[in-house]
Each structure stands twice: as C-alpha cells, then as structure tokens.
Amino acid sequence: MEAVRKPFQGVSNIVRFNWHFYLLSLLFIVLLLLLSGVAVTLLQHIITVLCLLAGxxxxxxxxxxxYIYDLSKLYQFRWIQPTGAEKVVVNINAGFDETSALLENRFTHSQLIVLDFYDPVKHTEVSIKRARKAYPAYPGTQTITTARLPLANNTADKIFLILAAHEIRNEQERIAFFKELRRIVKHGGEICIVEHLRDTANLLAYNIGAFHFHSKPTWHKTFQAANLDIRQEIKLTPFISTFILQKHGDTL
Structure with a gap:
C-alpha cells in the first residue's frame, strides 16, 4: 500500500468529495449578487455583507x-512511539481509510488488523461514498458493526480510531462500542482516539459544521461509561485532540 501522502492531499480531498457543497455555495453567492442589482441601496449593502461572509x-x-491535514504533520504520527513489543495493532475507520498504510510503516513488526464500521444505511453522506470510490480499502479490511468486534478479549496492544469515532451519533451505541474496545484491548494497552472537538476553535473554523463533532464533556462521559481512563490528552493542533485511553485501574 502507498504510504506517502501527496502535497495538499487533505484539502484537495475535501473539495473533491464535497464539491456539491462548494457549487451550491457559489450559486448562492451569484444569486445574491444578481438580486443586489435590482435591490434598493440598503438591501444592496446587506447582500454585499452576506456575500462577503459566505465567501x-x-x-x-x-x-x-x-493547515490541519497538509501542513501540521498530523499524519506523521510523531506522538506514536512504538516499543517494538506490540504484537497486534487495530485500526478502525468509518468508511474512509487514509491511515492504515501509514500505521503499517510505524508498526513494522506488528500484525495490523483493519476494521471498518461504515454502514450505508446510517452513513448516508455523499462525500463518504465518493471517498470510498476514490480510495480502495486497505487489503484485508474487515467490515464490522459497532455492536460486536470480531476479536477475542485482551487481543490488541494498541487500537486507533483516527477521525472516525464521531460518526457514531447515538450515545448508547457509542458507549457500547467503547465497551467493546475495552474488551479487546490488553491490560496495559492503549486506545488512541483522534478527533475534532465541538469547541471554540472548530466553531470559528467550520461554523455550523463543527456541530458534527462531539464536545469534550461528551467524550469524557463516553469514556467513563465504558470504564476507560484517560492516560494522556494531546493537542496536536488547536483543532485536533488525541485521547490516549486505558482500562480503568491500569497503571504504567
């Protein structure tokens, strides 16, 4: 698998997979500008402000x-420090996998298991469908449900969910899923959750789009309900947070 990201791959994929949104936005701005041509002076000023805000x-x-996906070195995974003792590493995605090949390069002596909980009934966003067509699944990827992970108890040394776990919208489903993560991770192992948060920085950056993310209190509630402790929290950028979780009661 190709493990090298192309220059500006992140932002180009955003435009590529969400082109309908940008087209509609452009049409909206053009429509407003056309209306301003026949509007009274005050309304023209209001329309101009709306166009500027939208743009x-x-x-x-x-x-x-x-900045996040192309310039911040997010995908270099410098916060991951393999010990060489990891036998099983699990990477779980929600239909779009940019990270398994990269993790394979980091954990060269480990078995990498890739799981995909994409459900076309629940995950109806056209952007995910386009992404799945553009990027084939990592070889050996297993399609799963969030209700039951096809691994035995205490199997994984490390589990990664990178920009995926927020797609589980239902709280009880999310808690049940994290209980499954707790079941399959070894004592002393780690569960690594990388996410945008519904916070001030992401609200300023993405406006109402930030409401697709979960807040920090929501994540903390999920972790606590699944009997998981936060071993470490890393702020990779002002817009991305990583939670390193462990089984409750585990010590370093």
Missing part, C-alpha cells in the same frame, strides 16, 4: 483544513 467562511474553513 470568508468558505475560505477560512479551507485554509484551516489545509
């Missing part, structure tokens, strides 16, 4: 996305 919001979100 500014789009540009800011793309610039922030470029």
């Amino acid at each position: 500014f919001t789009i540009i800011v979100s793309l610039l922030v996305s470029c």
Whole structure:
C-alpha cells in the first residue's frame, strides 16, 4: 500500500468529495449578487455583507483544513512511539481509510488488523461514498458493526480510531462500542482516539459544521461509561485532540 501522502492531499480531498457543497455555495453567492442589482441601496449593502461572509467562511474553513491535514504533520504520527513489543495493532475507520498504510510503516513488526464500521444505511453522506470510490480499502479490511468486534478479549496492544469515532451519533451505541474496545484491548494497552472537538476553535473554523463533532464533556462521559481512563490528552493542533485511553485501574 502507498504510504506517502501527496502535497495538499487533505484539502484537495475535501473539495473533491464535497464539491456539491462548494457549487451550491457559489450559486448562492451569484444569486445574491444578481438580486443586489435590482435591490434598493440598503438591501444592496446587506447582500454585499452576506456575500462577503459566505465567501470568508468558505475560505477560512479551507485554509484551516489545509493547515490541519497538509501542513501540521498530523499524519506523521510523531506522538506514536512504538516499543517494538506490540504484537497486534487495530485500526478502525468509518468508511474512509487514509491511515492504515501509514500505521503499517510505524508498526513494522506488528500484525495490523483493519476494521471498518461504515454502514450505508446510517452513513448516508455523499462525500463518504465518493471517498470510498476514490480510495480502495486497505487489503484485508474487515467490515464490522459497532455492536460486536470480531476479536477475542485482551487481543490488541494498541487500537486507533483516527477521525472516525464521531460518526457514531447515538450515545448508547457509542458507549457500547467503547465497551467493546475495552474488551479487546490488553491490560496495559492503549486506545488512541483522534478527533475534532465541538469547541471554540472548530466553531470559528467550520461554523455550523463543527456541530458534527462531539464536545469534550461528551467524550469524557463516553469514556467513563465504558470504564476507560484517560492516560494522556494531546493537542496536536488547536483543532485536533488525541485521547490516549486505558482500562480503568491500569497503571504504567
């Protein structure tokens, strides 16, 4: 598998998979400008402000996305320090996998198990469907449900969910899923959750789009309900947080 990201792959994929959104936004701005041509002076000023706000919001979100996914070295995974003793590493995605090949390069002596909980009934976003067509699944990827993971108890040394876990929208389903993560991770193992948060930084960057993410209190509630402790929290950028989890009661 190719494990090298192309320049500006992140932001280009965002535009590529969400082109309908940007097209509709452009049509909306053009429509407003046409209306301003027949509007009274005050309304013209209001329309101009709306157009500027719409354009500014789009540009800011793309610039922030470029910083996060292309310039911040997010996908270099410098916060991951393999010990060489990891026998089983599990990577779980929600239909779009950019990270398994990268993790394979980091854990060269480990068995990498890739699981995909994408459900076309629940995950109806056209962007995910386009992404799945553009990027084939990692070889050996297993399709799963969030209700039951096809691994025995205490199997995994490390489990990764990178920008995927927020797709589990139902709280009880999310808690049950994290209980499954707790079941399959070894004592002394780690569960690594990488996510945007519904916080001030992401609200400023993505406007109402930030409501697709979960807040930090929501994640903490999920972890606690699944009997998981936060071993470490890493702020990779102002917009991305990583939670390193362990079984409750485990010590370093």
